[in-house]
Amino acid sequence: MNATAAARVLPEPLEPESRGDYLNAGYGVKSWLLTTDHKRIALLYLASITGMFFVGGAFAVLMRINLLTPDGELVSAETYNKLFTMHGLIMIFFFLIPSIPTVLGNFLLPLMIGARDVAFPRLNLLSWYIFITGATLALVSAVYGGVDTGWTFYTPFSTTYSNTHVMAMAIGVFITGFSSILTGLNFIVTMHTMRAPGLTWFRMPLFLWSLYATSLIFVLGTPVLAISLLALAVERFFGVGIFNPRLGGDPVLFQHLFWFYSHPAVYVMILPGMGVISEVVPCFARKRIFGYGFVAFSSVAIAVIGFLVWGHHMFVAGQSVYASLAFSVLSYLVAIPSAIKVFNWTATLYKGTITYDTPMLYAFGFIGLFTMGGLTGLFLAALAVDVHVHDTYFVIAHFHYIMVGGMVMAFLGGIHYWWPKISGRLYPEGWARLSALVVFLGFNLTFFPQFVLGYLGMPRRYHAYPPEFQILNVMSTAGASILGVGYLMPLIYLIWSMRYGPAAPSNPWAATGLEWQTPSPPPTENFENVPVVTEEAYAYGEERTDA
Amino acid sequence: MPETHAALAHQFEDLTQQHDAATLGMWIFLVTEVMFFGGLFAGYTMYRAEYPAAFAAGSRLCEVALGASNTLILITSSLTMALAVSGAQRGRRRLTLVFLGLTMTLGALFLGVKFLEYFHKFQEHLIPGPNFGYTGLSARQVELFICFYFGLTGLHALHMIIGLGVVTVMIVLTWRGRFSSAHYAPIEVAGLYWHFVDIVWIFLFPLLYLVDLHR
Numbered sequence: 001m002n003a004t005a006a007a008r009v010l011p012e013p014l015e016p017e018s019r020g021d022y023l024n025a026g027y028g029v030k031s032w033l034l035t036t037d038h039k040r041i042a043l044l045y046l047a048s049i050t051g052m053f054f055v056g057g058a059f060a061v062l063m064r065i066n067l068l069t070p071d072g073e074l075v076s077a078e079t080y081n082k083l084f085t086m087h088g089l090i091m092i093f094f095f096l097i098p099s100i101p102t103v104l105g106n107f108l109l110p111l112m113i114g115a116r117d118v119a120f121p122r123l124n125l126l127s128w129y130i131f132i133t134g135a136t137l138a139l140v141s142a143v144y145g146g147v148d149t150g151w152t153f154y155t156p157f158s159t160t161y162s163n164t165h166v167m168a169m170a171i172g173v174f175i176t177g178f179s180s181i182l183t184g185l186n187f188i189v190t191m192h193t194m195r196a197p198g199l200t201w202f203r204m205p206l207f208l209w210s211l212y213a214t215s216l217i218f219v220l221g222t223p224v225l226a227i228s229l230l231a232l233a234v235e236r237f238f239g240v241g242i243f244n245p246r247l248g249g250d251p252v253l254f255q256h257l258f259w260f261y262s263h264p265a266v267y268v269m270i271l272p273g274m275g276v277i278s279e280v281v282p283c284f285a286r287k288r289i290f291g292y293g294f295v296a297f298s299s300v301a302i303a304v305i306g307f308l309v310w311g312h313h314m315f316v317a318g319q320s321v322y323a324s325l326a327f328s329v330l331s332y333l334v335a336i337p338s339a340i341k342v343f344n345w346t347a348t349l350y351k352g353t354i355t356y357d358t359p360m361l362y363a364f365g366f367i368g369l370f371t372m373g374g375l376t377g378l379f380l381a382a383l384a385v386d387v388h389v390h391d392t393y394f395v396i397a398h399f400h401y402i403m404v405g406g407m408v409m410a411f412l413g414g415i416h417y418w419w420p421k422i423s424g425r426l427y428p429e430g431w432a433r434l435s436a437l438v439v440f441l442g443f444n445l446t447f448f449p450q451f452v453l454g455y456l457g458m459p460r461r462y463h464a465y466p467p468e469f470q471i472l473n474v475m476s477t478a479g480a481s482i483l484g485v486g487y488l489m490p491l492i493y494l495i496w497s498m499r500y501g502p503a504a505p506s507n508p509w510a511a512t513g514l515e516w517q518t519p520s521p522p523p524t525e526n527f528e529n530v531p532v533v534t535e536e537a538y539a540y541g542e543e544r545t546d547a
Numbered sequence: 548m549p550e551t552h553a554a555l556a557h558q559f560e561d562l563t564q565q566h567d568a569a570t571l572g573m574w575i576f577l578v579t580e581v582m583f584f585g586g587l588f589a590g591y592t593m594y595r596a597e598y599p600a601a602f603a604a605g606s607r608l609c610e611v612a613l614g615a616s617n618t619l620i621l622i623t624s625s626l627t628m629a630l631a632v633s634g635a636q637r638g639r640r641r642l643t644l645v646f647l648g649l650t651m652t653l654g655a656l657f658l659g660v661k662f663l664e665y666f667h668k669f670q671e672h673l674i675p676g677p678n679f680g681y682t683g684l685s686a687r688q689v690e691l692f693i694c695f696y697f698g699l700t701g702l703h704a705l706h707m708i709i710g711l712g713v714v715t716v717m718i719v720l721t722w723r724g725r726f727s728s729a730h731y732a733p734i735e736v737a738g739l740y741w742h743f744v745d746i747v748w749i750f751l752f753p754l755l756y757l758v759d760l761h762r
């Protein structure tokens with residue numbers, strides 16, 4: 001064999017454009033809209049929920065501007081009702097619930113278990129189309145004037161008295177629910193049947209345990225929301241009295257059915273975030289997670305107990321006092337598995353070799369803010385205290401600490417952590433650290449004053465307030481504008497990095513986990529050969545030789 | 548060497564894995580269906596406890612004979628469906644086709660009887676809403692019962708219609724010879740769905756038609 005022939009068979013150096021990865025598998029719009037690749041579907045979700053996040057954010061901006069002055073001069077009381085309703089509906093059903101499961105979950109689940117795709121790829125694409133249909137209906141309802149019932153659709157106001165576009169919105173949420181159901185189903189089946197050889201349940205990354213718990217809630221809870229909204233639509237359309245007391249119905253039944261889904265849904269809005277933190281903390285502390293089994297089972301415990309606490313939304317709604325007692329105790333119990341997670345993350349940090357990269361900054365933010373949100377939740381689970389702070393800004397601050405301080409921080413942390421894998425590019429670390437700091441400061445300035453406001457007695461859902469509350473409201477609005485800047489920064493530099501960022505190696509964090517053993521971005525089939533797992537998750541201890 | 552079979556999807560290693568995924572997927576879907584109907588059953592239970600007399604009066608408006616024949620028809624269709632699945636397992640194409648056809652006929656018969664019942668309700672002005680024609684005692688509460696009657700049986704009928712569509716697809720695929728004793732998961736999954744819809748009716752029949760029969 002002569003020299004030229006030998007040179008010809010050598011692999012040619014590949015340009016980034018010609019690497020056979022999933023991003024370059026096809027270029028047209030059709031190659032995206034008809035894809036069944038879980039990684040591309042994750043990006044479709046990322047684009048759609050980011051859009052919905054900024055729509056929902058715009059409603060929040062208008063609310064915060066209105067609340068700058070005690071008289072609420074920007075919008076009328078009716079418009080304000082629509083603003084908080086639309087903010088809640090869009091943020092909860094079209095951003096928070098799908099956020100981590102559909103984006104990071106879709107992208108990572110098959111990679112983490114060493115599979116080529118989820119169990120039902122076409123169903124996965126269908127879920128996205130269902131989501132888009134529901135989201136479109138919600139936006140149409142918004143454009144035509146929105147809904148003023150509050151995101152909870154309480155009857156009989158929503159069925160009999162509200163003259164806004166309740167039907168379009170309820171049908172939009174109903175349809176979107178099936179996207180959740182099918183995603184949950186797909187994830188459960190994938191985890192049961194498609195794990196790589198050697199990947200036992202107790203070797204799975206904890207992100208997958210949290211995703212499994214989330215999927216259980218999707219599958220068991222969402223159908224109940226669907227049937228309640230269907231009953232609501234029937235009552236509104238036919239004028240029959242399923243929930244309307246004037247026609248023989250019972251409005252508290254609607255609240256029971258609604259919260260039977262919507263309280264577990266609160267855990268959908270935090271469990272996947274906890275999963276992300278369980279990945280990030282061991283990686284940047286270079287230590288095996290403390291108490292793997294406890295963290296794994298606490299996810300399942302949260303999902304199970306989370307189904308038994310819905311009545312704590314109805315302490316002042318005419319529910320039996322004995323039922324309230326039981327719900328109060330159960331709500332205290334659900335705090336235990338959450339606390340187990342916080343303690344285990346903290347214990348993982350102990351004697352770790354900690355580096356302060358952006359995902360870790362978000363994780364620290366998450367742990368602190370989630371702890372505050374969780375502890376104030378215990379105030380609300382106490383029957384007597386709840387009577388005082390029910391429907392005040394204390395509640396608003398509490399759940400924003402969980403959902404924004406918790407879930408959105410975790411979502412951003414996760415996006416940064418896996419961005420090199422998703423895009424094949426590195427993001428600018430300096431800007432990213434700055435954004436994490438800005439988000440943390442902006443968040444606290446926005447929502448900490450609301451704890452105080454609520455404790456002083458300012459009720460939620462009012463477009464005007466007594467003048468003595470103005471200073472705290474101005475602080476909150478100022479914080480919201482900082483928070484807005486903090487959210488725009490990642491949007492800009494992440495998009496920038498897709499074109500100009502340096503190419504990412506396959507494992508930029510030197511992390512464990514199967515998703516880091518394939519190139520960045522991964523090829524369409526994920527792995528050339530089916531990987532075999534031979535060790536526990538988070539085997540970070542082994543590389544330490546200084547001890 | 549990976550096993551190659553025309554029906555093996557790219558994400559699976561072999562047909563066994565694919566079969567397991569398909570059946571598990573259907574079982575989980577049926578769990579979501581239980582929760583879906585469960586919401587209505589919860590509402591039904593609450594109102595029946597609250598208005599026992601009105602629910603008994605409402606139940607007397609249902610045609611027990613038609614409901615009972617439908618129960619018989621549906622149970623028989625479950626038998627033919629089970630025989631179709633068993634035929635598919637053994638790779639008996641013609642047998643499978645016959646039983647799938649029978650299942651479909653019985654399902655269509657069920658819907659025909661259901662339509663007849665709805666038509667009678669329409670004739671007697673027993674449709675919930677502003678023109679509800681019941682004039683006896685506590686008409687509002689009887690209307691609530693009729694509401695649950697239409698809600699529950701309507702959703703069930705919708706599931707039957709979807710089931711007929713699924714069985715039609717199975718007949719076409721069997722006709723084209725897509726299934727063998729190594730690959731029959733779609734028929735088995737369709738069977739699971741069919742039996743579930745049947746079981747829902749087994750609960751609906753006594754809850755709606757037989758409330759007041761023991762007197």
